Amino acid sequence: MTTIELWIALTLALMMLSAAVMVLLVKNHIAAVAAASVVSLGLALLFVLMRAPDVAMTEAAVGVGLSSLILALALRRLGLWEVDGKTVKPNPLSLNREKRDG
């Protein structure tokens, strides 16, 4: 591992640690899910640095994409999907949310 790779790995580890602490501290559930997927993203990049592209692809597809999607959908099913303190029930990624609320 060269010096540059070592520094990249250290930066990634710092990012992952701060994101993991953020998952615990942040009040908003969606933000916590997003921070958890940031941890997975850093892990996937670390796997690439460590020459494990197979595991990195799995982590990127499952950890970053699928598991946060499932968590977000489960939040919506539980009625915990909150944006700015308001519970938003319909389609999470719909772009005309403001039109309906306003």
Next chain:
Amino acid sequence: MGNLTGLLFAGGLGFMLLAIAGGLDFGAPPMLIGSAIQAQAPAETGATNIVTSVVLGYRAIDTLGELSILFAAAASAGLVLGRRHTSAGTQTEGGFILRTGGGILFPLMMTIGFYIIFHGHLTPGGGFQGGVILAAAFFLPLLARPGAKLHHSTLSLIEGFAGASFILVGLLALAEGKAFLQPLLIQDTLGQLFSAGTLPLLYLAVGLKVGAELASLLSRLAQTEASQ
């Protein structure tokens, strides 16, 4: 009290990991099987991606166990979420960008997913990764148009067919007088798309099964609303 217990647990876990890590030489694996597989795998299985030759060749029955665990998880999630509200009316359609972008991205994601599945024995990737991408591709139109329904019966048919064909390929090896799921070697040029015998077939089955399972799980999750 709970915080103290958590701190004690975390400290004990850290101590245990340190003690284990202290006893190992960094970068010198104590197991010899890794280097043995690395030396023999391309000649024995015909796959240039050694991870694939381990997943589908040397440890194929582990993969079968993994598939059945995934099936049990998806089936139990379907059981829990089975009581579906037909609440398509309460869900608004996605915006213009999501609808158009979903339409453009769908074929691209299908292509990438099948590319990763078909090249699983040559390049990094394979059935599990490609299957997840396929599931995401099928979920995208569902986000854009919440009223659209996936054909759950078709998905179950694909899933069952893929799982059965995985076992059938294993039984085929048994009929040839080899061990269950032992790769049947059709000696081809190393690195060709059609090489590595039955491994690409197995990965295609894995990819279709994972994709169908996860797509139906995601659509079930998306179509059930909060019950208040």
